[in-house]
Amino acid sequence: TxxxxxxxxxxxAEQPPLFxxxxxxYTSYACxxxxxxxxTRNYKGLQDEIxxxxxxxxxxxxxxxxxxxxxxxxPSLEHNGKIIGESLDLIKxxxxxxxxxxxxxxxxxxxxTLEELLSYADKFMEMLFASFxxxxxxxxxxxxxxxxxxxxxxxxxxxxxxxxxxxxxxxYIPFVERFQIFLSEVFKYDTIAGRPKLAAWIEExxxxxxxxxxxxxxxxQLVEYYKQRFMVPKLSTPLRL
Numbered sequence: 001t002x003x004x005x006x007x008x009x010x011x012x013a014e015q016p017p018l019f020x021x022x023x024x025x026y027t028s029y030a031c032x033x034x035x036x037x038x039x040t041r042n043y044k045g046l047q048d049e050i051x052x053x054x055x056x057x058x059x060x061x062x063x064x065x066x067x068x069x070x071x072x073x074x075p076s077l078e079h080n081g082k083i084i085g086e087s088l089d090l091i092k093x094x095x096x097x098x099x100x101x102x103x104x105x106x107x108x109x110x111x112x113t114l115e116e117l118l119s120y121a122d123k124f125m126e127m128l129f130a131s132f133x134x135x136x137x138x139x140x141x142x143x144x145x146x147x148x149x150x151x152x153x154x155x156x157x158x159x160x161x162x163x164x165x166x167x168x169x170x171x172y173i174p175f176v177e178r179f180q181i182f183l184s185e186v187f188k189y190d191t192i193a194g195r196p197k198l199a200a201w202i203e204e205x206x207x208x209x210x211x212x213x214x215x216x217x218x219x220x221q222l223v224e225y226y227k228q229r230f231m232v233p234k235l236s237t238p239l240r241l
Contacts, residue, residue: 003047003213005029008054015063016053024078026053026068029216030225032174033087034075039170040091042210044100050077088118091167103167110154110161117150117160117168124172128179132230136187140179144191144198147172151197158197158204165208173205174214181219182226 008029016024025041027034041050055064055074065072069083076085077093084093095103105111124143131139147160154162159169176191180202183189192199205211 003042005216006052006054008056009061010056011059011061013061015061015067018067018078019081022078023050024053025050026055026064026074026076026078028057028074029054030221031057031074032178033073035174035214036087036170037075037077037090037094038214039173039211040094040103040167042213043103043165043170043208044094044098046094046098046100049098050094088121088171091170095167103165103170105161105164105166110166113150113153114161114166114168118171120146121171125175128175129230132182132186132226136183136189140183140189140191144195147176147201148195148198151201158200160201165205169201169205170211173202173211176202177215178217178222178226181217181222185219185223186227186231 016022025034025037027038038052041047055061057074060072068078069076069085071085073085075087075090076083077090079093079097084090091103104114124146127143128140131143150160151158157163159165160172161168176198180191183191192202
Protein backbone atom coordinates (compact mmCIF):
# COMPACT_ATOMS: atom_id res chain seq x y z
CA THR A 1 0.00 0.00 0.00
CA UNK A 2 1.21 3.47 -0.85
CA UNK A 3 1.59 5.69 2.18
CA UNK A 4 -0.44 8.90 2.11
CA UNK A 5 2.14 11.60 2.76
CA UNK A 6 1.54 14.37 5.29
CA UNK A 7 1.46 17.94 3.94
CA UNK A 8 4.62 20.06 4.02
CA UNK A 9 4.84 22.48 6.95
CA UNK A 10 5.38 26.16 6.13
CA UNK A 11 6.75 28.94 8.35
CA UNK A 12 3.38 29.55 9.99
CA ALA A 13 2.73 25.88 10.85
CA GLU A 14 2.31 24.84 14.46
CA GLN A 15 5.04 22.76 16.01
CA PRO A 16 4.18 19.12 16.70
CA PRO A 17 4.59 18.30 20.41
CA LEU A 18 8.25 17.59 21.22
CA PHE A 19 9.35 14.45 23.12
CA UNK A 20 5.84 13.10 23.62
CA UNK A 21 7.04 9.57 22.88
CA UNK A 22 6.43 9.80 19.12
CA UNK A 23 9.41 9.09 16.86
CA UNK A 24 9.53 11.76 14.15
CA UNK A 25 11.64 12.15 11.05
CA TYR A 26 11.94 15.84 10.18
CA THR A 27 12.44 15.81 6.47
CA SER A 28 11.88 17.53 3.15
CA TYR A 29 10.43 15.63 0.22
CA ALA A 30 12.91 17.33 -2.12
CA CYS A 31 16.09 16.80 -0.07
CA UNK A 32 18.37 13.91 -1.15
CA UNK A 33 20.00 13.70 2.30
CA UNK A 34 16.63 13.30 3.99
CA UNK A 35 15.58 10.83 1.29
CA UNK A 36 18.29 8.44 2.51
CA UNK A 37 16.60 8.14 5.92
CA UNK A 38 13.14 7.98 4.38
CA UNK A 39 14.17 5.00 2.20
CA THR A 40 15.71 3.25 5.24
CA ARG A 41 12.52 3.77 7.26
CA ASN A 42 10.36 2.42 4.43
CA TYR A 43 12.53 -0.61 3.74
CA LYS A 44 12.41 -1.63 7.39
CA GLY A 45 8.63 -1.25 7.41
CA LEU A 46 8.64 1.55 10.00
CA GLN A 47 5.93 3.72 8.43
CA ASP A 48 3.82 3.47 11.62
CA GLU A 49 6.73 3.77 14.06
CA ILE A 50 8.47 6.79 12.50
CA UNK A 51 6.21 9.70 11.59
CA UNK A 52 7.25 12.01 8.76
CA UNK A 53 7.31 15.74 9.51
CA UNK A 54 8.05 17.39 6.14
CA UNK A 55 9.27 20.99 6.16
CA UNK A 56 9.41 23.57 3.38
CA UNK A 57 13.14 24.40 3.41
CA UNK A 58 12.57 27.67 1.52
CA UNK A 59 10.04 28.79 4.13
CA UNK A 60 10.78 26.71 7.22
CA UNK A 61 9.15 27.23 10.60
CA UNK A 62 11.31 29.18 13.12
CA UNK A 63 10.53 26.63 15.85
CA UNK A 64 12.54 23.99 14.01
CA UNK A 65 15.84 25.80 14.66
CA UNK A 66 14.84 27.28 18.00
CA UNK A 67 13.34 24.23 19.67
CA UNK A 68 14.04 21.10 17.66
CA UNK A 69 17.39 21.10 15.86
CA UNK A 70 19.65 24.18 16.17
CA UNK A 71 21.65 23.07 13.09
CA UNK A 72 18.42 23.85 11.18
CA UNK A 73 18.98 21.21 8.50
CA UNK A 74 17.10 18.07 7.55
CA PRO A 75 17.03 15.21 8.17
CA SER A 76 16.81 14.95 11.92
CA LEU A 77 15.22 12.25 14.01
CA GLU A 78 13.36 12.70 17.28
CA HIS A 79 13.74 9.45 19.22
CA ASN A 80 13.93 8.50 22.89
CA GLY A 81 13.97 12.09 24.13
CA LYS A 82 16.73 13.34 21.86
CA ILE A 83 17.25 14.76 18.38
CA ILE A 84 19.94 13.36 16.13
CA GLY A 85 21.03 14.46 12.67
CA GLU A 86 23.41 13.78 9.75
CA SER A 87 21.96 11.46 7.11
CA LEU A 88 24.73 8.83 7.02
CA ASP A 89 24.71 8.55 10.82
CA LEU A 90 20.92 8.38 10.80
CA ILE A 91 20.61 5.54 8.30
CA LYS A 92 22.94 3.48 10.52
CA UNK A 93 21.00 4.53 13.61
CA UNK A 94 17.61 3.60 12.16
CA UNK A 95 19.02 0.30 10.92
CA UNK A 96 20.45 -0.70 14.29
CA UNK A 97 17.80 0.72 16.66
CA UNK A 98 14.58 -0.44 15.00
CA UNK A 99 12.96 -3.70 13.91
CA UNK A 100 12.91 -4.82 10.29
CA UNK A 101 15.30 -6.37 7.77
CA UNK A 102 18.96 -5.49 8.37
CA UNK A 103 20.65 -3.21 5.84
CA UNK A 104 24.16 -4.15 6.96
CA UNK A 105 25.69 -7.43 5.71
CA UNK A 106 27.02 -10.14 8.06
CA UNK A 107 29.98 -10.89 5.80
CA UNK A 108 33.09 -9.10 7.24
CA UNK A 109 34.50 -8.28 3.80
CA UNK A 110 31.20 -6.74 2.68
CA UNK A 111 31.00 -4.83 5.99
CA UNK A 112 34.39 -3.27 5.24
CA THR A 113 33.30 -2.40 1.71
CA LEU A 114 30.14 -0.81 3.11
CA GLU A 115 32.21 1.47 5.36
CA GLU A 116 34.46 2.42 2.42
CA LEU A 117 31.46 3.27 0.24
CA LEU A 118 29.82 5.33 2.98
CA SER A 119 33.01 7.25 3.67
CA TYR A 120 33.39 8.04 -0.06
CA ALA A 121 29.82 9.33 -0.48
CA ASP A 122 30.64 12.98 0.34
CA LYS A 123 33.56 13.01 -2.10
CA PHE A 124 31.27 11.53 -4.78
CA MET A 125 28.82 14.40 -4.33
CA GLU A 126 31.53 17.04 -4.28
CA MET A 127 32.90 15.78 -7.60
CA LEU A 128 29.46 15.95 -9.16
CA PHE A 129 28.56 19.40 -7.87
CA ALA A 130 32.00 20.65 -9.02
CA SER A 131 31.35 19.19 -12.47
CA PHE A 132 28.48 21.64 -13.04
CA UNK A 133 31.01 24.46 -13.15
CA UNK A 134 33.76 22.58 -14.94
CA UNK A 135 33.84 19.75 -17.42
CA UNK A 136 30.90 17.46 -16.60
CA UNK A 137 32.05 14.69 -18.86
CA UNK A 138 35.45 14.44 -17.20
CA UNK A 139 34.56 15.26 -13.59
CA UNK A 140 31.14 13.64 -13.38
CA UNK A 141 32.54 10.77 -15.44
CA UNK A 142 35.14 10.02 -12.75
CA UNK A 143 32.45 9.89 -10.06
CA UNK A 144 30.22 7.55 -12.05
CA UNK A 145 33.20 5.39 -12.98
CA UNK A 146 33.85 4.96 -9.26
CA UNK A 147 30.33 3.53 -8.85
CA UNK A 148 30.62 1.37 -11.96
CA UNK A 149 33.85 -0.14 -10.56
CA UNK A 150 32.32 -0.56 -7.10
CA UNK A 151 29.45 -2.51 -8.68
CA UNK A 152 31.94 -4.94 -10.24
CA UNK A 153 33.38 -6.03 -6.89
CA UNK A 154 30.74 -8.68 -6.06
CA UNK A 155 29.19 -10.82 -8.76
CA UNK A 156 26.46 -12.38 -6.61
CA UNK A 157 23.90 -9.65 -7.34
CA UNK A 158 23.20 -6.20 -8.81
CA UNK A 159 23.68 -4.07 -5.69
CA UNK A 160 26.79 -2.35 -4.36
CA UNK A 161 27.34 -5.25 -1.96
CA UNK A 162 26.19 -7.87 -4.45
CA UNK A 163 23.12 -9.85 -3.56
CA UNK A 164 21.68 -7.69 -0.77
CA UNK A 165 20.27 -4.20 -0.89
CA UNK A 166 22.11 -2.22 1.81
CA UNK A 167 22.89 1.17 3.33
CA UNK A 168 25.48 1.61 0.55
CA UNK A 169 22.77 1.70 -2.13
CA UNK A 170 20.66 4.02 0.02
CA UNK A 171 23.58 6.44 0.48
CA TYR A 172 24.08 6.94 -3.27
CA ILE A 173 20.75 6.54 -5.07
CA PRO A 174 19.09 9.88 -4.12
CA PHE A 175 22.06 11.72 -5.63
CA VAL A 176 22.45 9.49 -8.67
CA GLU A 177 18.73 10.00 -9.37
CA ARG A 178 19.09 13.80 -9.36
CA PHE A 179 22.42 14.02 -11.16
CA GLN A 180 21.16 11.71 -13.88
CA ILE A 181 18.26 14.08 -14.59
CA PHE A 182 20.34 17.26 -14.37
CA LEU A 183 23.38 16.14 -16.40
CA SER A 184 21.17 14.75 -19.12
CA GLU A 185 18.94 17.82 -19.33
CA VAL A 186 21.57 20.56 -19.07
CA PHE A 187 24.73 18.98 -20.50
CA LYS A 188 23.23 16.19 -22.63
CA TYR A 189 25.50 13.86 -20.66
CA ASP A 190 24.23 10.28 -20.36
CA THR A 191 25.48 8.90 -17.04
CA ILE A 192 24.78 5.25 -17.88
CA ALA A 193 26.28 5.16 -21.39
CA GLY A 194 29.15 2.68 -21.27
CA ARG A 195 28.32 1.78 -17.66
CA PRO A 196 26.18 -1.37 -17.83
CA LYS A 197 26.50 -2.14 -14.10
CA LEU A 198 25.28 1.31 -13.16
CA ALA A 199 22.36 1.01 -15.58
CA ALA A 200 21.38 -2.39 -14.12
CA TRP A 201 21.75 -1.06 -10.56
CA ILE A 202 19.40 1.88 -11.20
CA GLU A 203 16.91 -0.48 -12.84
CA GLU A 204 16.97 -2.85 -9.84
CA UNK A 205 16.55 -0.03 -7.35
CA UNK A 206 13.51 1.20 -9.23
CA UNK A 207 11.85 -2.15 -8.48
CA UNK A 208 12.17 -1.55 -4.72
CA UNK A 209 8.99 0.00 -3.32
CA UNK A 210 10.79 1.50 -0.32
CA UNK A 211 12.77 3.65 -2.74
CA UNK A 212 10.07 4.19 -5.39
CA UNK A 213 7.74 5.74 -2.80
CA UNK A 214 10.36 8.42 -2.06
CA UNK A 215 10.77 9.54 -5.67
CA UNK A 216 8.81 12.76 -5.51
CA UNK A 217 11.23 15.07 -7.34
CA UNK A 218 9.78 17.00 -10.26
CA UNK A 219 12.54 16.91 -12.93
CA UNK A 220 11.74 20.40 -14.27
CA GLN A 221 11.86 21.96 -10.80
CA LEU A 222 15.06 20.09 -9.99
CA VAL A 223 16.80 21.39 -13.13
CA GLU A 224 15.75 24.99 -12.41
CA TYR A 225 16.78 24.75 -8.77
CA TYR A 226 20.20 23.26 -9.53
CA LYS A 227 20.81 25.80 -12.29
CA GLN A 228 20.12 28.67 -9.91
CA ARG A 229 22.05 27.17 -7.05
CA PHE A 230 25.13 25.68 -8.67
CA MET A 231 25.68 27.24 -12.06
CA VAL A 232 27.17 30.66 -11.58
CA PRO A 233 26.81 32.68 -14.79
CA LYS A 234 30.17 32.83 -16.56
CA LEU A 235 30.05 36.66 -16.57
CA SER A 236 30.17 36.87 -12.81
CA THR A 237 33.61 35.25 -12.58
CA PRO A 238 36.36 37.86 -12.24
CA LEU A 239 38.38 38.36 -15.40
CA ARG A 240 41.94 37.21 -15.09
CA LEU A 241 44.06 39.66 -17.02
